[in-house]
Amino acid sequence: MSERAWPEVGELVVCTVRDVKDFAAFVSLDEYGDREGLIPISEVATGWIKYIRDHIREGQKVVCKVLYVDRNRAHIDLSLKDVNEHQRREKIREWKNESKAKKWIGFAAKASGEPAENIESALYKKYGDLYSVFEDIATSGEKVLDKTDLSPGVAQALAKVASENVKVPRVTVSGNLVLTSTKPDGVNIIRRALRSAEPKIHDADIEILYVGAPIYRIKVTAPDYKKAEKAIEKAASAAIGVVERAGGEGKFVKKPKSGKAA
Structure with missing residues (x-):
């Protein structure tokens, strides 16, 4: 549109x-x-x-x-x-999304005092459509509007509307860590390894679940598969590195993609 x-x-x-x-x-x-x-x-x-x-x-x-x-x-x-039917469904979906975006711009216009047509014009100039703007804001924050001609007040109003109305798509990937150590302090080594498997990664949630020694489940939720898979590989490598440096063994078995998270 x-x-x-x-x-x-x-x-x-x-x-x-x-x-x-x-x-x-x-x-x-x-x-x-x-x-x-x-x-x-x-x-x-x-x-x-x-x-x-x-x-x-x-x-x-x-x-x-x-x-x-x-x-x-x-x-x-x-x-x-x-x-064809696929084109029809996709176009209707796009049209409905744009209709929702126009309504959200109306909310932002009322909150900021800026005419809705001015906001629409600025967003069209930068993006070429409206709905993807709200997806970007919900994912990355109002900083995505820095290159538009919109005032900070309008940007804040749009960010508030996006946070209230747009559900950021999330996907989940998971896999099993197999960690073993025969050292006398092996339990502590495994604990350190599992702690290292939860690094702080922007936009990625990492969860470690106990399956039954020596198997531990890593579950990562992120906006897309590329980011999720990068995060789970980083987490698994960190844990395996701790165990191997302490003389133990570790391996990671990734599960098939599980689709979008709720």
């Missing part, structure tokens, strides 16, 4: 069906100030169409591909059949 007043040819747009005729369907483009578009019957569905209303109806939300734009005549041709 963008700040442009007109869509580009090839772009996917969310539309509301306003009127269905025997030869075409007339729609409004939800993201472009309800500009009107036309879906010819040949672009409604593949194959021969006997009754157009078997495929499209008034009030329906549809995702279309832009085929032609004539700004002078204010005319937009669209295709419904050229959009």
Whole structure:
């Protein structure tokens, strides 16, 4: 989605069906100030169409591909059949996210006293969309807004809204540490090793769980797999290093990816 007043040819747009005729369907483009578009019957569905209303109806939300734009005549041709199910789902998800972001900007505008259109313009200029801004703020804090033209007051208001409304995606990876030591003080060596396996890593939560000697579970939760796997490797290496330097043995067996954490 963008700040442009007109869509580009090839772009996917969310539309509301306003009127269905025997030869075409007339729609409004939800993201472009309800500009009107036309879906010819040949672009409604593949194959021969006997009754157009078997495929499209008034009030329906549809995702279309832009085929032609004539700004002078204010005319937009669209295709419904050229959009597959995956594209439709992704576009609807994006549109819903942008709609939520616009509402959140309204909250920030009210809190900061800055007009919502000014905030939107500054964010579009930097990001090209709105929802990803809130994801970045929720993940990295309001410092991501330093390169925009927004005042500190607006940045703080946006950060507050992001913290209250955006759930930062998290993933979890885990694995087993196998630590053994035959030294008389082996228990203390293992304890030191496990303490070293919980380094402070930004945005990563590390948890050590006792499975049953000599096996200990490491679980790491982070914003993405790359960061989570880097953190778990660092934690495991630290623990194994302590044990090996004390004459013991250690190894790490990583479990398959477990998906997003709650």
